[in-house]
Amino acid sequence: MAEQSRPSRRCRPQLPEMEGQPHTALCARIDPSQIPYEYDKAGDVTIGAIVTQFACLLDEMSFTEDPKLMILNELYGKPKLYQHVLSLVFAVKEINDNHEILPNVSLGFQIYDSYINERMTYQNTLKLLSNQKGVVPNFQCDQQRNLISVIGGLYSEMSLQMATLLGIYKIPQIAYCVLAPVMNVKIHLPSFYRMIPNEEHQYRGIVHLLLHFQWTWVGLITADDENGEKFVQTLMSKLSQNGICTAFSEKTPAIARAIETLTSLESLRAKAISILSSDTKVYVVNASHHTTICLTWLIYLHSIFEGDTKFSIGKVWLMTAQWNFAADALHRAYDIQTFDGTLSFAIHSKEVLGFTQFLQSLHPHSSKGDGFLRIFWEQAFNCVFSDFYEIEGRTDACTGQEKLESLPGTLFEMNMLHAFLRSISFNNSAGDTVLFNENGELAAGYDIINWVTFPNQSFSKVKIGWMDPQAPQGKEFAINEEGVTWHHMFNQALPLAVCNDNCHPGYHRKTKEGQPFCCYDCVKCADGKISDLKDMDDCFKCPEDQFSDKNQDQCLPKRINFLSFSETLGMTLLFTSLSFSLVTVLVLAIFIKNKNTPIVKANNRDLTYSLLVSLLLCFLCSLLFIGQPQTVVCYLRQTSFGVVFSVAVSCVLAKTITVVLAFMATKPGSRMRKWVGKRLATSIVLSCSMIQASICAVWLCTAPPFPDLDMHSLTEEIIAECNEGSLTMFYCVLGYMGILATVSFTVAFLARKLPDSFNEAKFITFSMLVFCSVWFSFVPSYLSTKGKSVVAVEIFSILSSSAGLLVFIFSPKCYIIILRP
Known part of the structure; x- marks a missing residue:
């Protein structure tokens, strides 16, 4: 479609200034049907997509005119997520250039934004099901798209909103949300496929990771919604079954509404202190979009109001696979070293050949039909196109000569994370076999990523392990502990996350009354018993022919005791x-x-x-x-x-x-x-x-006497004796x-x-x-x-x-x- 004109009105929300960068944002009151952010390419068959690039922060319902939307596309735009658009464009290009895949058939696409808004998600899904002029579902028109599948969405709520409509027409939906939108997906949504492994594997991976590092005293952070509640209930059950205690479980508030009204900053400050001032060393974060953006704001507000960032010292963040590190423009001014040494789960992926070169060829003036590119360009390079806006005092104009490879990874990465569906089982261009299980979920595992940040706002991510449910039993989980770089405040020493110090060998744990089972006293083993490992629940007896040493942490062979001619x-x-x-x-x-x-x-x-x-x-x-x-x-x-x-x-x-x-x-x-x-x-x-x-x-x-060994009478010796056989006869x-x-x-x-x-x-x-x-x-x-x-x-x-x-x-x-x- 032709690029549409963009509004010229500028407004600035009354938000706290971030260091070095004000929270300017483009606001527009426009008709929802005329929102310009879409991207299409004609083809014999069409793939639809609902992506997440911008956010509708406020619905204005005056009932005196048609509903309008207030869109803030810089504060809540996500430049990094534009890669999802480019990944689909690149995949379609690769398929069309390879005539062996779809001979004599060209593949097209139609991409809309969800705006993280239910009404806009439903509207744009209906637009995919209608002709190219308006929303007219259930009619065959001359310009009807030959829609064969739809990709989306990023979040489980969005995926369910799309599936509600697409399921009626039995159009396959390929989602990449980490959490399933409903229980028993394949039963309730038979046309729904998810390019994500089952979240059960991630729960098991979290438990394996905590047990590997012997972290038994952890905090949980999640969003205050249904998914967050499910995450807490499921994970806490698995943690307690494996001897791991939850120090606290905090829910992040509805940050968007708090920022919008600016009436809840004091409550946000209290929440920041509650979460970030804990002496807990390890935080497990259900890293949904709402949770991470709120957590980032809480850290930012804490540093402003409290005047220091010491709360971040000695913290290990363990993020779930929803985490898209520094996906917000917020990270231009935020010190990302707070998350130095973070561990996260990620969908297994490899570099896709040719994708980097494709990105290097992008230019804001050359792309046809891409309603996202110029907006992305402005956000990524913090500039404006003079031919696209009426500028109010802005001199930082975009030249179009900016290079994507110059952007820090917090804003945009040059590598693809997702490769898309061609059939139920196939090998993608990265060399991986893509296979769906009986539940319509990707039959694959998770990588474990270590994020290392640097003062210049750059970062590197290192794969240090994996959780592979397809591996043989006992080899599902693997991690290279030596490859982990911890937060610099730990000086590369393994962080400890326990309620109290470990019980050393020779002692056993005794639960403190009224405390979680991870909080305990250390009690010396009784005579004749030992413990040879840390934090043992009980001591055990040595074999009959051995005795415990003075430290009661190992068994020593007993000496044979008898009256010898040589002594x-x-x-x-x-x-x-x-x-x-x-x-x-x-x-x-x-x-x-x-x-x-x-x-x-x-x-x-x-x-x-x-x-x-x-x-x-x-x-x-x-x-x-x-x-x-x-x-x-x-x-x-x-x-x-x-x-x-x-x-x-x-x-x-x-x-x-x-x-x-x-x-x-x-x-x-x-x-x-x-x-x-x-x-x-x-x-x-x-x-x-x-x-x-x-x-x-x-x-x-x-009952004659016989040679015998008395194992028990002496602690450190075995008595070789003549058992009298019958004491009665002996005393007779x-x-x-x-x-x-x-x-x-x-x-x-x-x-x-x-x-x-x-x-x-x-x-x-x-x-x-x-x-x-x-x-x-x-x-x-x-x-x-x-x-x-x-x-x-x-x-x-x-x-x-x-x-x-x-x-x-x-x-x-x-x-x-x-x-x-």
Whole structure:
């Protein structure tokens, strides 16, 4: 269409002046049907498009004349979004130049603006469905367009407004809104296709990103509308399921209405303080158009009213894929370094070959039918065309020689982000396969972009990762942490976003009462438990063969605990046992050598030999308790000790009874003489010993001792021991031996003062007193000690009790034999 004349009236809204640039804007009250911002190209078939370039800020409804619109096309115009227009123009050019794609068919287009206004979106959609002269839908006219599809819109609300009309005619609509306009799109809007992956993938990507950097204390910022509410509800649920807490959830106000009326600046100031003064380090922003422009204004107002920009220090902005960084002319004067280090999601894209060269060929005087270009040119280069306006004091005229490549990226980029539909599945000119899923959504993932800004208002964006739902499980999310450039105030250190400091290994988290679950105290792990990672919910026990170190952050192997021959205690007990054995052998040799002396003959010489041999075996039995337990050793330890000791005590008992009977037999007329002799003594020894031997036999046949490892009694050691098998039988052996000792002690005590030249009763009394004292103290010691100490106590009891018998019974006799023969 021919370029239409533009109004000459200028007006200036009463807004706060930005540093270095006033908020001038072109305002026009015009008939909505005569709005000039469109672009068309004739063709055999036509693609329609509803783009977003300007905004209708105010509807004037006086009811005295036809409705008019007030249009502010500099403050609310978006030079950067003009690329959406050029992308379609370039795509159509590429298709028409390649005769293999649509042979003998030319492709045309008709582009209108939505003005971010419901009435204008509906009106221009109807214009696409009508002829080129007016809005007359449902009629076939001579100049009717052969419309095959429509592209749009940028926002979900706009897309739904278009789909309401286009769906009636089943005309395919290709939208690029990040959020779906309705639930179950394919059911309610069967002709609706979206060049955007499902937003569910973006939610998962946000969670993955926060978990990767261990950010568990984040703030949410969203618009105060239905989409914002849906975003908060959906994301907060996923965050809490993954252990991430929301420090706050703020809704941005209706900034356009506040700016228009200029009555809400104080409330905006309060909102800016509420959002930007938080100590939260990471902000997740639902970066819709309304949210980002409001957030930018809040930052700007905060810097004006509060007089500083310290609120931006140490902030990490995490933007959703709706974000089109610095898409507004507002960024001419705004310091974009506030957003330095920002992370955002973006639709996966590659550079389209030839697009940059196409942009370099653009000229404001050469484009035919483009109602957007000259307006874009004025906004981008901050100038006016003298042949297009009545200028009021403006000297900054456009020459037309300005170069697009000289514009900062905040205003215009030379690379395409979108490549458009040719079929349901195809390879675009960037080399990517474009495929729609069953819901009419692009089957693709999201790139993760790191935005690095510079003081000269330029920026670079670096792809640092991706969220690819088509990748194998476990490889859907990837990020190059080393490639991230954080806000310069972080000095390239990873920002922390936690309610409180991490719990180090050795501690576990304990939730603070009345606080979110991300706020917790750190509690030391209990004994025997460890935590080897940060922020563990609970400590866990070490395996049975390991124990926790003093820091309780790792498990160490337990040492094997047993009484070894090589250690000092083992060597001492070994030496003591062998020494007493040698002494016993010497005593036995002395008694054998002097067997015919009266002192040896007294009280049954054979009993003396038996007692000495049993004492020798008792001393040697202690050697079975030293060393790592084996099966045979465990069988012999307690049973051999019990039987041998019973023989020794039985000999002592027989000796005591012999003394008593010998005294009684000396009385005239006593009948005890027939009991005095070897037969009685032998019977006592054999009978008493056989009872103990029977007890041991039953023990070995029913529940014999066996080698065992005690993992729990000692914290840092595994006790290698002989499990007694049956404690009942063990205490039966000890109990029977105690009964014998008690009887022997009692008889000896009663006979200690009998008049006899060779009376052993008093010596036996002392020896049995020692014996009983040792073994009565053994039981509590045995029960209260663990590991090798138990073995040492038992060996000590064996040696001391045996030595008591040896010393107190035989030392007086050896003294007489050797020194007083």
